[in-house]
Amino acid sequence: MRTLFVVFAKEFLENLRDRRTLLSALLFGPLFGPLLFGLMVSRMLEQSVVETDVPLKIVISGSSHAPGLIRYLEARGVRLTKKELSETEARAAVRGGVPVVLLVPDDYPQLFKAAQPAPLLLFADSADSQTRKIADRARGVLATYGSTIAQLRLQIRGVSPLLAVPVAVNDVDVATPTGRAVVVLGFMTYFVLFALLMGGLYLAIDSTAGERERGSLEALLSLPVGRASLVGGKILATCAYMCISLALSLTAFVLVFRFVPLERIGMSANLGLKTALLFFAICLPFVPLGATLMTLVASFTRTYREAQTYLTSVLLVPTLPIAFASIYSLKTKSSLMFIPSLSQHLLMTSVLKDEPILFPDVLVSAAASLGLALLLFAATARHWRRESMLG
Amino acid sequence: MPRASCPRAVFLEHDGPGAVIEAKGLSKRFGSIEAARQVSFVARDGEITGLLGANGAGKSTCLRMLYGVLTPDSGSACIDGIDILGETSKARAHLGVLPHAAGLYNNLTARENINYFGSLHGMSAARLAERTAELSRALSMDAFMERRAKGFSQGQRIKVALARALVHGPGNVVLDEPTNGLDVMAIRNLREMLLELKRQGRCVLFSSHVMQEVAALCDRVIIIGRGRVLADATLQEIRERSGTATLEEAFLQVLGDTEGVA
Numbered sequence: 267m268r269t270l271f272v273v274f275a276k277e278f279l280e281n282l283r284d285r286r287t288l289l290s291a292l293l294f295g296p297l298f299g300p301l302l303f304g305l306m307v308s309r310m311l312e313q314s315v316v317e318t319d320v321p322l323k324i325v326i327s328g329s330s331h332a333p334g335l336i337r338y339l340e341a342r343g344v345r346l347t348k349k350e351l352s353e354t355e356a357r358a359a360v361r362g363g364v365p366v367v368l369l370v371p372d373d374y375p376q377l378f379k380a381a382q383p384a385p386l387l388l389f390a391d392s393a394d395s396q397t398r399k400i401a402d403r404a405r406g407v408l409a410t411y412g413s414t415i416a417q418l419r420l421q422i423r424g425v426s427p428l429l430a431v432p433v434a435v436n437d438v439d440v441a442t443p444t445g446r447a448v449v450v451l452g453f454m455t456y457f458v459l460f461a462l463l464m465g466g467l468y469l470a471i472d473s474t475a476g477e478r479e480r481g482s483l484e485a486l487l488s489l490p491v492g493r494a495s496l497v498g499g500k501i502l503a504t505c506a507y508m509c510i511s512l513a514l515s516l517t518a519f520v521l522v523f524r525f526v527p528l529e530r531i532g533m534s535a536n537l538g539l540k541t542a543l544l545f546f547a548i549c550l551p552f553v554p555l556g557a558t559l560m561t562l563v564a565s566f567t568r569t570y571r572e573a574q575t576y577l578t579s580v581l582l583v584p585t586l587p588i589a590f591a592s593i594y595s596l597k598t599k600s601s602l603m604f605i606p607s608l609s610q611h612l613l614m615t616s617v618l619k620d621e622p623i624l625f626p627d628v629l630v631s632a633a634a635s636l637g638l639a640l641l642l643f644a645a646t647a648r649h650w651r652r653e654s655m656l657g
Numbered sequence: 658m659p660r661a662s663c664p665r666a667v668f669l670e671h672d673g674p675g676a677v678i679e680a681k682g683l684s685k686r687f688g689s690i691e692a693a694r695q696v697s698f699v700a701r702d703g704e705i706t707g708l709l710g711a712n713g714a715g716k717s718t719c720l721r722m723l724y725g726v727l728t729p730d731s732g733s734a735c736i737d738g739i740d741i742l743g744e745t746s747k748a749r750a751h752l753g754v755l756p757h758a759a760g761l762y763n764n765l766t767a768r769e770n771i772n773y774f775g776s777l778h779g780m781s782a783a784r785l786a787e788r789t790a791e792l793s794r795a796l797s798m799d800a801f802m803e804r805r806a807k808g809f810s811q812g813q814r815i816k817v818a819l820a821r822a823l824v825h826g827p828g829n830v831v832l833d834e835p836t837n838g839l840d841v842m843a844i845r846n847l848r849e850m851l852l853e854l855k856r857q858g859r860c861v862l863f864s865s866h867v868m869q870e871v872a873a874l875c876d877r878v879i880i881i882g883r884g885r886v887l888a889d890a891t892l893q894e895i896r897e898r899s900g901t902a903t904l905e906e907a908f909l910q911v912l913g914d915t916e917g918v919a
Contacts, residue, residue, distance in 0.1 A: 269777060279769075280762055485759055488726055653726070
């Protein structure tokens with residue numbers, strides 16, 4: 267017990283004086299996520315807000331055939347560019363970067379007058395994700411024009427336009443404002459877990475591979491202390507830095523979301539102090555798991571550089587279940603609580619969505635992470651008792 | 658180091674006469690390499706015992722088995738009569754170790770480096786303060802006790818490492834190639850420190866591949882080659898037995914000229 271504390275205190279102090287550890291644990295790790303995230307979300311919001319404000323621009327050919335349509339479109343604020351193009355020219359123009367070309371064929375006025383379906387050709391590139399939205403808007407405006415004309419024709423013939431509307435479908439969106447935000451916030455949980463691991467990364471390396479590289483390991487192993495408490499103290503110190511990093515990261519997220527205008531698109535991020543505390547509690551059992559995993563991996567390496575290489579891939583391990591979850595759009599289920607990192611991700615997502623959290627789920631999530639941490643610790647202690655530890 | 662600067666205080670914790678390191682038939686094999694074959698010897702208190710051998714002769718393996726970081730395939734080792742395998746922690750409490758690589762923690766001060774090891778030996782803060790004061794005086798470390806180890810010279814480093822190994826006042830001291838990589842001044846300092854430990858009645862065991870080193874310091878020499886003890890005698894005995902004029906020739910005769918001792 268005493269050994270555990272002595273090793274913990276020394277590793278904590280020593281790394282507090284190490285600039286590399288401090289920068290990664292207390293600056294890059296916790297702040298990288300929230301800042302990148304704030305920027306990303308603001309940019310996304312700006313784009314989606316701006317799009318509806320920008321007037322729709324359509325290049326139109328053969329406008330003289332359809333003066334009514336032109337008036338309607340102009341009244342709707344559509345910016346029309348009149349240009350006489352053949353079909354081939356229209357095709358070429360769209361391929362050349364014009365988003366949408368509307369072509370009114372020569373037989374349009376005749377068929378329109380006869381109340382027959384009058385053809386309109388809309389040229390757009392469906393493979394181009396940027397102009398696809400513009401084409402959709404153009405289609406929407408044209409459809410409204412069509413139904414307006416249809417209603418007028420029915421009225422003139424003394425028929426109620428309502429007859430042409432046998433069913434009235436109303437979309438009822440049950441997504442809560444926070445629920446919609448979750449789509450945007452989906453990645454946040456990974457940044458939280460990333461910050462948590464980054465916090466302990468350098469300490470895990472320094473206390474194992476670093477100890478070997480600077481040649482202090484053999485003297486340490488020659489002391490009358492148990493190897494389990496020796497490496498246990500190191501893991502505890504790693505945990506402490508991870509907790510600090512996690513707390514800083516959550517604080518940064520809370521602050522960043524104060525300034526991100528989620529409300530402007532009818533979303534609200536459920537990310538206040540209370541949520542942050544809940545996140546901390548959910549992630550806490552993952553801390554010893556990450557610390558033992560990193561210490562175990564680093565214990566097998568000989569140099570700082572080698573450890574760094576291997577541990578960078580360890581940082582990616584928690585993404586795998588999360589990526590898997592988003593590909594199969596998994597929902598919070600009790601059976602998934604046995605998978606560390608995924609369970610934390612799902613629980614945090616539930617909190618963000620304002621969904622109720624089941625206490626047994628939290629318990630299973632914590633127990634699974636702690637259980638795995640214990641197994642890994644046993645493996646680490648076993649490795650430290652080996653002669654090959656001397657390197 | 659003048660005698661006056663080495664008060665007997667450094668010696669206070671020592672258990673008294675009877676400090677002894679014993680290797681009993683130690684054997685160790687790494688794959689196809691027999692690093693130690695039936696190595697037996699005794700290092701006694703008040704003496705400096707030198708383990709002489711070429712690089713790769715098995716010196717480090719033997720020492721590592723003595724302080725229990727390697728487990729012998731057969732044989733045993735005792736520190737003051739305590740089996741290192743059976744009662745590792747108890748035996749180690751009687752032993753100070755300066756391994757081949759004796760690196761310090763660069764972000765800790767000299768005092769913190771020493772205190773860390775002392776605390777792991779279970780020493781109280783009060784006793785640590787007392788001990789570090791004694792060691793600092795004895796090893797002339799007062800000037801850099803509170804400085805971080807980052808910019809230390811080799812000489813300063815070896816002093817801190819030695820103080821760290823002696824912090825719990827062990828009667829036995831094992832040093833693995835302590836002069837390796839040291840400059841002339843540091844080697845000179847180290848020699849004086851070892852002689853002081855001997856004067857204090859401790860059992861000092863160190864390994865080296867430098868013949869002059871061993872000749873200058875040791876009361877007893879154990880020559881190791883290909884994992885085997887080739888000779889175990891006092892300097893005088895070796896000289897007499899070989900019948901050669903110089904110690905160097907005597908060593909070479911024992912080793913055979915293939916071993917390549919410096």
